[in-house]
Amino acid sequence: MAHSDHIDADRREHVAVHCEATSFDPESARPLTFAAIRIRGPRILTGSALLLYPGSDTGMAEAGDLLHAFIGGRPLVGYYLDFSVAMAERLTGRPLPEERTEVSSLYYDRKIRSLSKQAVDLRLDSLVHDLDLPVRPDGAFGIALTAAMAWLRLTQDGR
Amino acid sequence: MQHAMPTASPDFDFGRPPFDLLTDGQRTALAGALDIALYPRDAVLLSREEPTDAMFVVLRGTVQERRGGEVAAVHGPGDRFGLQALYGAAGAGAGGSTARRFVAAEECACHLIPRPALEVLAAENPEFGAAIIGDFAQRMRDLAALRSNREMAALTMARIRQAYLHPPLFVDAAASLRDAAEAMRQNRASSVLVRGVDGAVGILTGTDLRDLVVLDSRPVSEPVGPLARYGLLTLDRDDLLFNALVLMTKHAVRRVVVTENGAIVGLLGQSDLLAVLSNHSQVIGLQVEHATDPADLRRASRSIVELIRTLHATGVKVSFIADLVTELNRRIFRKLFELLAPPDLLANSCLIVMGSEGRGEQLLKTDQDNGLILRDGFDCPALPRFAADFTRHLVEFGYPPCPGNIMVSNPDWTRPLAGYKDALFNWVHRPDEAAQMNLAIFYDAAPVAGDATLLAEAKDYLLSRLQDNQMFFTQFARPALSFDTPSGLFAALFERRRAEAVDIKKAGIFPIVHGVRALALEKHRAETNTVERIQVLAELGALDRKMAADLVEAFTILSTIRLKARVDLPDDGPEGEGAELAIDNLVHPDRLGKLDRDQFKDCLALVKSFKELIAHHFRLNH
Numbered sequence: 001m002a003h004s005d006h007i008d009a010d011r012r013e014h015v016a017v018h019c020e021a022t023s024f025d026p027e028s029a030r031p032l033t034f035a036a037i038r039i040r041g042p043r044i045l046t047g048s049a050l051l052l053y054p055g056s057d058t059g060m061a062e063a064g065d066l067l068h069a070f071i072g073g074r075p076l077v078g079y080y081l082d083f084s085v086a087m088a089e090r091l092t093g094r095p096l097p098e099e100r101t102e103v104s105s106l107y108y109d110r111k112i113r114s115l116s117k118q119a120v121d122l123r124l125d126s127l128v129h130d131l132d133l134p135v136r137p138d139g140a141f142g143i144a145l146t147a148a149m150a151w152l153r154l155t156q157d158g159r
Numbered sequence: 160m161q162h163a164m165p166t167a168s169p170d171f172d173f174g175r176p177p178f179d180l181l182t183d184g185q186r187t188a189l190a191g192a193l194d195i196a197l198y199p200r201d202a203v204l205l206s207r208e209e210p211t212d213a214m215f216v217v218l219r220g221t222v223q224e225r226r227g228g229e230v231a232a233v234h235g236p237g238d239r240f241g242l243q244a245l246y247g248a249a250g251a252g253a254g255g256s257t258a259r260r261f262v263a264a265e266e267c268a269c270h271l272i273p274r275p276a277l278e279v280l281a282a283e284n285p286e287f288g289a290a291i292i293g294d295f296a297q298r299m300r301d302l303a304a305l306r307s308n309r310e311m312a313a314l315t316m317a318r319i320r321q322a323y324l325h326p327p328l329f330v331d332a333a334a335s336l337r338d339a340a341e342a343m344r345q346n347r348a349s350s351v352l353v354r355g356v357d358g359a360v361g362i363l364t365g366t367d368l369r370d371l372v373v374l375d376s377r378p379v380s381e382p383v384g385p386l387a388r389y390g391l392l393t394l395d396r397d398d399l400l401f402n403a404l405v406l407m408t409k410h411a412v413r414r415v416v417v418t419e420n421g422a423i424v425g426l427l428g429q430s431d432l433l434a435v436l437s438n439h440s441q442v443i444g445l446q447v448e449h450a451t452d453p454a455d456l457r458r459a460s461r462s463i464v465e466l467i468r469t470l471h472a473t474g475v476k477v478s479f480i481a482d483l484v485t486e487l488n489r490r491i492f493r494k495l496f497e498l499l500a501p502p503d504l505l506a507n508s509c510l511i512v513m514g515s516e517g518r519g520e521q522l523l524k525t526d527q528d529n530g531l532i533l534r535d536g537f538d539c540p541a542l543p544r545f546a547a548d549f550t551r552h553l554v555e556f557g558y559p560p561c562p563g564n565i566m567v568s569n570p571d572w573t574r575p576l577a578g579y580k581d582a583l584f585n586w587v588h589r590p591d592e593a594a595q596m597n598l599a600i601f602y603d604a605a606p607v608a609g610d611a612t613l614l615a616e617a618k619d620y621l622l623s624r625l626q627d628n629q630m631f632f633t634q635f636a637r638p639a640l641s642f643d644t645p646s647g648l649f650a651a652l653f654e655r656r657r658a659e660a661v662d663i664k665k666a667g668i669f670p671i672v673h674g675v676r677a678l679a680l681e682k683h684r685a686e687t688n689t690v691e692r693i694q695v696l697a698e699l700g701a702l703d704r705k706m707a708a709d710l711v712e713a714f715t716i717l718s719t720i721r722l723k724a725r726v727d728l729p730d731d732g733p734e735g736e737g738a739e740l741a742i743d744n745l746v747h748p749d750r751l752g753k754l755d756r757d758q759f760k761d762c763l764a765l766v767k768s769f770k771e772l773i774a775h776h777f778r779l780n781h
Contacts, residue, residue, distance in 0.1 A: 043196040047273060134219050134268050149197055153266075156199040 014039040014101075015070070016077045016148035019084040020140040026086040030055075034063065034088070035140035036070050037148055039077065042156070044148045051141055054091055064092035075099040079124055079147040103127075103147045106154045171216070171270055175237050177290030185280055185287075192276035198263040205241055205261040213271035215241040220267030225260050233264070242291065285366075288429070289411040319403055320396050322432055324417055324425030332356050332384025336372060339363055339383050350414065352423065353387035360423065361387030362416070391416045396424060403427055447490045453498060453552050460491050460556040481718070485519040488512075491556065492529070493608040499548050507537040509606050509613035513565065517603035518672070519688050522722045526561045527553055528600055530572035532579055532613040546573050565600065579617045587624045590634050598635070599673065602680055603687050622683045629778070636677035636777040639670050644767050660745040667717040667766050671710060674773040678702065689714060710769060713762040720746060720759055 017036045021029035034052040038045040050070045054063035067088055078084050081102050089096055104122045111120040121127075124137050128146055131153050137146040171193060173179060173186050181189065194213065198204055204222060205211055215222075216239045224232040224240065234240055240261060281288030328348045330339050332355050339351050343365060350364040363383055371377045371386060392410055394403055396419040403415050413429040450456045463484065489512065496510050514528035515521045527550065533539070550568035554560055567573050571582075583601070586594040602621065606614045625631065642665035672689050678701055679692040686692045690711050697707035721744065748756055774780050 041196075042198050042202065043194050043271060045194050047192040047194045047271075047276070132266075145195070149195075149268075152197045153199075156197070156202075 012041065013074045014077050014148075014151070015074045016044075016144045016151065017067075017071070017081070017084050017088065018078055018140045018144035018147060019087040020143075021083075021087055024083065026083055026090075029087065031087040031091060033140040034067060034084075034091075035144040036067060037141075037144050038070075038074070039148050039152065042152060044145065044152070046145060049141065049144075060091055061093070064088070064094075068092050068094070068096075071096070071098060073098060075101065077101045077103060077147055077151045079103045079127075079143060079150070081147075101151060103150045103154070107131075107150065110154060172237055177287050180287040180290060181280065181284060185284060189272065189276060189280060192273055194271040194273065196269050196271055198267045198269070200263055200265050202263045202267075203260055204263060204267070204269065206259070211241050213241065213273045214239055214277055215261070216270040216272065218268040218270050221264040222267055222269075223262050223264045225262055231259075234261075285413050286411045288413065289407060318396075319394060319398050319400055319417055319427060322400060322427055324396075324427055324431070325414075327352050327416075327423050327425055329354055330383060332387075333382050335380045335382060336368060336377065336386070337379040340368055340379070343368075349428070350426065351383075352416070352426075353383050355384060355387070355389065359389050360391060360416075361389040362391055362414075363387045364414075393418050393423075394427075395419065400432060403432055407432070447487070447494050450494055450498070453495060453555075456491055456495055456498070456552075457556050459487075460558075463487055481520050481522055484521060485516070488516065488521070488558075489605075489607050492553075495549065495552055496608040499545055499552070501539070501541055501545070503537075504539050504542070504545065505609055507534040507539075507610070508532060509609040509611055510567070511604045511614050512607050513600040513604045515603075517600070517605040517687050519605070520672075520718070522718065527558045528561055528565050529553075529567050529607075530565065530604075531567050531574075531609075532617060533573070533575045534610070534613060535575045535577050537575070542573065543570075563596070565597075576613055576617060580620050583617065583621045584624060587621070587631065590631065595635060595638065599638075599676060602676060605687050618685065625680070625683070632677060632681055633777050633779060635680065636674065636773055637779055639674040639677065639773050640770055640779060642666060642669065644670060644763055644770065660747045661763075662744050663717060663721050663746040664744040667763055668714070668721065670766050670770050670773075671714050671717075674769055675710070677773065677777065706769070706772070709765050713765045716758050716762050 015036050015038050017034070019031050019035075020033040021031045023029040031054055034054065035049065037049040050066065052058060052063045052066060054060050058066065076085065076096070076098050078100070079102075081100050085096050085100065104127070107127055108120050108122060121130075124143065124146060127133075127150055128135060128137055131150055133146060133149045133153065135142065135146050135149055137143050171178070171190055173181065178186075178189070195218070196204075198220075204215065217234050217236050219236055222234040222238075222240070223230045224234065277291065281291055325348060326346075328342060328346050328351050330342055330351050330353055332353055334342075334353075339353075342351055343349065350362055353361040353363055355361055363386065367386070367388070372379060377386075392406055392412060393416045394406065396417050406415055407413065407429055414426050416423055417425050417427050447456065447459045450459060492510065492512065497505065500508075509532045510529065511517070511532060512529050514526075516528050531546070533542075539545075546567045550560065550566050560566060565572055574582075582597070586598040586601075590598075598621075602618075604614060604618070642662070644666045645661060675689050675692050675696070678696050679686065682696065682699060682701055684692060684695055686695055693702065693707050693710050693714075696702040697704050702710070746759070748759065
């Protein structure tokens with residue numbers, strides 16, 4: 001198992017996660033793909049990312065264990081993270097108590113300071129365009145990577 | 160339980176060399192191994208102090224490579240860096256005081272190729288490996304050109320002898336492919352040498368075996384003779400490692416055959432070569448350190464000249480050559496001193512070098528300017544004999560005797576500390592021309608061997624004797640003006656009297672050295688190097704920054720022209736072992752290229768105005 005070597009979580013690390021599912025209703029959706037990518041400092045560890053297809057190549061519970069081990073207590077980052085976390089909790093059958101950072105709300109806080117009247121466009125494509133991120137937000141992996149990049153940009157700028 | 164990773168979008172640009180050398184499978188593997196990093200403006204991506212585990216490829220934005228305060232290079236999208244940090248020495252213990260840092264000039268994104276992934280690819284794809292290594296070689300050449308990186312430069316003189324050689328593993332031409340594979344396994348070798356029928360030697364590598372048997376379906380019983388590759392790339396054991404690197408890069412191979420007196424003594428692998436290059440702190444002057452008698456030292460000393468030629472020919476900066484030559488010469492002096500001096504002399508004296516040697520500015524072997532400070536009360540009966548031997552050996556090594564007889568063999572320069580203090584007292588208080596000169600070169604003295612505190616004490620004494628005595632400094636500084644510097648009408652001069660040679664030392668270098676020396680002495684500074692003195696004077700406000708920067712540049716250019724004038728001279732006749740590059744101070748403007756000539760002109764104009772500054776500062780015109 002390639003990713004369980006990091007048992008003790010490095011506090012400076014975060015994990016970007018995203019889940020693609022059959023619908024957006026957390027009650028009825030069935031998870032199709034999970035992507036999880038660690039972030040260490042300015043570096044997004046795409047080379048050792050975790051990609052799971054629960055139910056097709058791993059059992060649900062096994063996928064849940066892999067994901068749990070991979071996250072290993074690190075704070076989570078994501079785009080519409082609550083949905084992904086709900087899916088993950090369904091997989092693992094356990095709550096994910098880790099601290100969560102919702103990238104779209106970070107972005108909202110940033111924009112609301114400068115744009116007083118207009119509504120903030122929170123669509124991922126708009127966010128990528130506005131933050132000028134070098135990424136295509138396709139699939140679970142692409143969206144997790146986008147969330148990781150957006151989180152870095154938004155937190156780095158605020159230093 | 161991991162799926163093939165999707166390409167880490169954004170896509171990595173595989174169209175750019177050397178990545179275009181990778182096969183589709185290797186590209187997929189690389190894409191899966193990549194990390195991505197984002198940096199805000201002004202973030203430090205990589206610094207000397209932080210070793211990295213990855214090679215950086217810029218995806219977006221601009222990264223500046225800074226040395227000290229200067230921007231040494233700019234890396235844009237597609238450019239890569241960090242290989243030096245991967246394979247080079249870590250910062251610890253390196254002599255460079257100016258740190259190298261990579262800084263984001265704007266918001267940046269980089270791909271990071273982890274070292275293990277890079278190494279797997281280099282092993283699988285020798286051509287790619289060679290390109291990456293070639294990169295590294297280029298990088299080292301660049302680094303060698305930098306004064307701050309004295310360490311790296313040592314590499315340029317490492318010999319193959321210093322690397323681990325795999326013992327040669329021979330099989331006969333009649334041996335089968337299976338025999339060859341078996342021999343490789345038993346000896347843990349990655350290749351075998353094949354003795355051909357006609358006496359030729361060929362090579363068969365593990366890769367060859369794989370290709371022949373697996374891909375071409377050759378029977379393993381087939382003899383290796385006709386299958387081996389002949390026409391080996393060979394180098395002598397005393398060749399430079401650098402040449403091996405160049406050869407491997409050029410032919411995209413991972414090993415060369417090493418010979419000694421024409422016989423094969425081993426194989427040098429790419430990884431062994433890198434190992435030496437990465438761990439080279441002790442490389443410099445290894446020959447000197449291992450010398451057991453003066454004859455060994457003599458050989459080491461003679462090879463310096465060749466080294467200088469090579470360094471100069473590869474475009475290494477002159478200030479760096481001076482650093483290296485200074486270091487080597489001092490090591491030779493120190494070693495010779497240790498070889499010849501009885502132990503009690505070693506413990507109770509300090510060997511010093513003075514003048515350009517002390518300032519660390521000699522480019523070739525210049526006259527000996529050395530002396531010995533003895534501890535007060537120490538008596539050494541063997542001293543006269545030792546002193547004569549020391550000087551004689553140095554002359555043999557090719558360091559000409561000092562015309563002013565400022566050498567260990569002269570009792571005036573081999574005396575107790577108290578004797579030096581007396582002399583200093585006289586030089587300061589009863590200045591005549593010789594005293595001025597002695598004082599000047601003594602002020603430049605640097606310790607080479609023995610107890611350095613003796614020299615420090617003598618110098619402290621010197622500084623304590625210097626009151627703010629305007630008369631003294633006026634006298635001391637005056638020689639800076641003693642030679643004419645042609646300028647102003649210089650252009651016309653060039654036109655009419657092109658062939659007229661200019662003594663670059665008198666007209667350009669000496670006025671800078673001495674003027675700066677006088678200013679430094681006035682400020683009681685302990686530095687001995689001219690450039691360091693200029694920098695510290697600028698910091699103290701004794702020189703304005705513009706003038707200081709111009710002076711450093713002019714000094715460097717003039718020194719370069721001076722070296723070039725000599726090194727570029729055609730060799731006259733067959734060079735014996737004793738061929739020397741004596742410094743010739745005459746520069747023939749008509750032999751300079753246009754660029755050099757223009758620079759030369761500008762430098763002399765600057766020297767002229769510096770002399771005016773000195774004249775004004777020390778009231779030399781009154």
